[in-house]
Amino acid sequence: MQKSLHIDPAKCTGCLQCEMACSYENYGTFNTAKSRIKVFDFHHTGRKVPYTCTQCDEAWCMHACPVEAIKVDKSTGAKVVIDDVCVGCKVCTISCPFGTVNYVQDTGKVQKCDLCGGDPACADACPTGAITYVDADWTGLERMKQWAAKLDNAPKAG
Amino acid sequence: MTWAKKLLRVNLSKGTCTSEPLNMEWAKKYLGQRGLATKYFVSEVDPKVDPLSADNKLIFATGPLTGTMASTGGRYSVITKGPLTGAIACSNSGGYWGAELKMAGWDMIIFEGKSAKPVYLNIQNDKAELLDAADLWGKTTWVTEETLKKKHQDPLMRVSSIGRAGETGALFACVVNDLHRAAGRSGVGTVMGSKNLKAITVRGTIGVSGIKDPKAFMAATKAAKKVLADNAVTGQGLPKFGTQVLMNVINEIGAMPTRNHKDIQFEGAKDISAEAMHAPRKTDGKPNLVNNQACFGCTIACGRISKIDETHYTVVNKPEYWGASGGLEYEAAWALGSANGVNDLEALTYANFICNEDAFDPISFGATVGAVMELYEMGVLTKEQLGIEAPFGSAKALTFFAEQVARGEGFGKEIGMGSKRLTAKYGHPNLSMSVKGQEFPAYDGRGIQGMGLAYATSNRGACHLRGYTVASEVLGIPVKTDPLVTEGKAGLVKAFQDATAAFDSSGTCIFTTFAWTLQDLSPQLAAACEGDWSVENLGVVGERIWNMERQFNNAAGFTEKDDTLPERLLKEPAKTGPAKGLVSGLDKMLPEYYQLRGWDTGGKPTAETQARLGL
Numbered sequence: 001m002q003k004s005l006h007i008d009p010a011k012c013t014g015c016l017q018c019e020m021a022c023s024y025e026n027y028g029t030f031n032t033a034k035s036r037i038k039v040f041d042f043h044h045t046g047r048k049v050p051y052t053c054t055q056c057d058e059a060w061c062m063h064a065c066p067v068e069a070i071k072v073d074k075s076t077g078a079k080v081v082i083d084d085v086c087v088g089c090k091v092c093t094i095s096c097p098f099g100t101v102n103y104v105q106d107t108g109k110v111q112k113c114d115l116c117g118g119d120p121a122c123a124d125a126c127p128t129g130a131i132t133y134v135d136a137d138w139t140g141l142e143r144m145k146q147w148a149a150k151l152d153n154a155p156k157a158g
Numbered sequence: 159m160t161w162a163k164k165l166l167r168v169n170l171s172k173g174t175c176t177s178e179p180l181n182m183e184w185a186k187k188y189l190g191q192r193g194l195a196t197k198y199f200v201s202e203v204d205p206k207v208d209p210l211s212a213d214n215k216l217i218f219a220t221g222p223l224t225g226t227m228a229s230t231g232g233r234y235s236v237i238t239k240g241p242l243t244g245a246i247a248c249s250n251s252g253g254y255w256g257a258e259l260k261m262a263g264w265d266m267i268i269f270e271g272k273s274a275k276p277v278y279l280n281i282q283n284d285k286a287e288l289l290d291a292a293d294l295w296g297k298t299t300w301v302t303e304e305t306l307k308k309k310h311q312d313p314l315m316r317v318s319s320i321g322r323a324g325e326t327g328a329l330f331a332c333v334v335n336d337l338h339r340a341a342g343r344s345g346v347g348t349v350m351g352s353k354n355l356k357a358i359t360v361r362g363t364i365g366v367s368g369i370k371d372p373k374a375f376m377a378a379t380k381a382a383k384k385v386l387a388d389n390a391v392t393g394q395g396l397p398k399f400g401t402q403v404l405m406n407v408i409n410e411i412g413a414m415p416t417r418n419h420k421d422i423q424f425e426g427a428k429d430i431s432a433e434a435m436h437a438p439r440k441t442d443g444k445p446n447l448v449n450n451q452a453c454f455g456c457t458i459a460c461g462r463i464s465k466i467d468e469t470h471y472t473v474v475n476k477p478e479y480w481g482a483s484g485g486l487e488y489e490a491a492w493a494l495g496s497a498n499g500v501n502d503l504e505a506l507t508y509a510n511f512i513c514n515e516d517a518f519d520p521i522s523f524g525a526t527v528g529a530v531m532e533l534y535e536m537g538v539l540t541k542e543q544l545g546i547e548a549p550f551g552s553a554k555a556l557t558f559f560a561e562q563v564a565r566g567e568g569f570g571k572e573i574g575m576g577s578k579r580l581t582a583k584y585g586h587p588n589l590s591m592s593v594k595g596q597e598f599p600a601y602d603g604r605g606i607q608g609m610g611l612a613y614a615t616s617n618r619g620a621c622h623l624r625g626y627t628v629a630s631e632v633l634g635i636p637v638k639t640d641p642l643v644t645e646g647k648a649g650l651v652k653a654f655q656d657a658t659a660a661f662d663s664s665g666t667c668i669f670t671t672f673a674w675t676l677q678d679l680s681p682q683l684a685a686a687c688e689g690d691w692s693v694e695n696l697g698v699v700g701e702r703i704w705n706m707e708r709q710f711n712n713a714a715g716f717t718e719k720d721d722t723l724p725e726r727l728l729k730e731p732a733k734t735g736p737a738k739g740l741v742s743g744l745d746k747m748l749p750e751y752y753q754l755r756g757w758d759t760g761g762k763p764t765a766e767t768q769a770r771l772g773l
């Protein structure tokens with residue numbers, strides 16, 4: 001069964017534990033600048049939104065790469081950058097509609113979320129449940145349940 | 159180890175920025191942040207220095223856990239000699255700025271001298287430069303942050319700055335970072351303004367590494383996060399209600415200073431409480447509270463994000479205040495509300511926005527307004543002088559004064575001097591509810607006896623964050639003690655003060671101590687850093703820091719006579735509630751406290767104490 005990162009922005013407090021976990025997992029340092037997940041703070045509305053790669057099936061980044069440096073990890077479905085192959089041309093960063101693959105100055109390669117090989121560090125670190133790792137076919141389950149609960153409480157149908 | 163092992167020295171007179179290795183001998187004795195920066199400060203600055211002169215220094219310091227995955231590991235402190243008190247000042251802030259400084263590869267910044275013209279410091283990893291701030295002078299912290307991010311085309315940079323209050327010399331101006339987190343007390347922002355330093359921008363992409371034992375560190379921080387999550391206060395109360403969870407509790411036990419401490423229960427408390435912030439407003443059906451927000455790395459998330467009712471008199475036709483921003487915490491709600499008898503939640507939220515926007519301490523501001531209102535009711539101050547009628551309970555006067563202090567205009571100039579100077583000027587010095595010139599926070603020393611002693615002996619003047627015995631006396635953390643008695647409070651205060659000094663030096667937030675003790679901090683530090691970070695030694699480190707601060711104050715001219723409380727708390731019995739009839743029993747606690755501290759009757763650490771602590 002394939003799993004997906006499921007993000008519920010309403011639960012996010014902006015603590016950046018996820019960003020630190022991501023950088024630590026991948027670079028061994030606490031460094032939000034190197035995180036593949038970014039938390040956006042829309043100050044004016046108070047909303048905090050964590051954002052990372054959704055692992056498109058027909059991934060633009062993968063198709064755009066001229067040297068085939070982005071491959072599918074069969075076990076997780078993640079689109080993974082093979083560092084040894086990546087030449088740092090950045091074409092993928094232009095092609096990704098969501099901006100979730102980015103260049104890293106230090107390494108001269110691009111980076112994107114690789115689902116940590118199936119054990120996402122960000123989801124593990126998130127204290128609020130804003131990031132979870134769930135059945136890819138049922139990312140809507142929690143929300144369905146919430147609405148279902150509301151129906152249940154409705155005094156009258158129609 | 160998680161110190162960056164590097165400090166930045168900025169000479170504002172000469173315009174130079176130099177990198178220095180961190181004194182690691184000192185780091186092993188004073189840990190970081192509050193402790194280590196104070197060690198630098200007392201070693202370099204004459205205790206008699208005029209706080210607003212070029213000879214005073216200003217230090218921004220992180221702790222070894224700042225910028226790591228330790229919960230709440232995002233804190234920094236600002237250390238200087240405070241202009242409000244003339245004592246050591248050390249104000250702690252959260253948000254994201256401190257972690258960014260650490261991730262740029264710096265443990266601390268020491269500012270010395272005074273710039274001839276307004277400047278700001280721009281840090282990009284190891285590159286640091288002073289840049290012209292002429293266009294920022296006269297601007298609020300909100301405009302400053304926006305302008306700097308635009309100018310540098312870097313939405314990810316973090317900004318810490320002063321507002322107009324700090325520029326115009328209000329003695330309780332603070333330093334605000336990330337729009338609404340503040341190094342709030344004792345006028346650290348006033349010192350920054352006196353140096354013509356407007357802001358510090360930081361972008362750090364180096365990160366924090368070098369953890370001594372990474373595996374142990376991840377395990378220790380994870381276990382400590384679980385302790386926070388499982389605790390009723392840090393796991394439920396603070397995230398849901400913020401520190402405002404205390405409003406009704408403290409009011410009920412009769413320890414809520416009201417109308418300049420004339421009363422100790424406020425009939426309007428429920429209108430400005432956490433519950434009120436959650437309730438839909440009559441006007442627009444929306445609650446004041448939008449949601450909660452964490453500081454960097456914090457798994458508690460006590461911060462409040464609020465929106466003001468757009469039809470409220472304070473913001474009509476002022477869309478710049480219609481967006482969400484930092485909402486009321488307990489101290490602010492108390493100081494802007496109960497201390498003045500004001501129960502208009504939206505007015506308090508507006509005043510709080512103004513305090514953030516122009517960077518001044520809502521506690522000292524609110525408490526000073528309380529004194530002004532009392533003087534007004536006595537007929538000592540008049541409408542003509544104040545520019546407005548100002549009886550207790552007037553929201554209009556409160557918000558008017560907030561605007562005036564923010565801009566340094568009118569009577570706001572006098573309020574900006576703080577209650578001690580203001581009440582003395584108008585002939586009623588006994589109406590200043592302060593210790594060493596700094597106004598009380600939100601707990602009355604008659605209703606919570608331990609807090610009276612904690613205030614009287616606090617090294618930065620009246621303060622709840624130097625020894626929060628409320629935890630024990632009201633909430634039963636770690637053990638319940640009776641708030642109405644003086645017995646045992648000397649030891650309790652000392653224990654809280656020492657542990658707090660250790661926490662304040664680590665990079666973590668003091669609010670963790672609703673759940674954590676040194677037992678929880680110790681393994682995290684021990685896994686991160688070289689050195690002895692056992693519980694026992696952390697206690698000694700805390701005590702050492704406390705005594706070092708005390709020695710600085712003694713050398714600055716403070717004596718045992720300054721370890722006191724205003725007459726009102728010592729002579730006017732509480733009128734209502736469980737503490738009815740009580741005054742503060744400070745005289746019963748203080749001698750025992752000196753003894754436990756190993757101080758002589760003049761409040762000076764004895765030679766033996768100094769030797770024991772390696773001072």
Ligand code: SF4
Nearest residue numbers: 022113115116120122
């Ligand atoms: S799954 Fe792993 S790589 Fe992807 S964002 Fe989370 S921590 Fe980073």
Ligand code: SF4
Nearest residue numbers: 012013015016018126
């Ligand atoms: S760890 Fe969770 S709550 Fe914290 S910023 Fe990331 S998504 Fe938000």
Ligand code: SF4
Nearest residue numbers: 252453456460667669
């Ligand atoms: S507990 Fe509150 S103040 Fe402390 S770090 Fe967390 S959000 Fe910030």
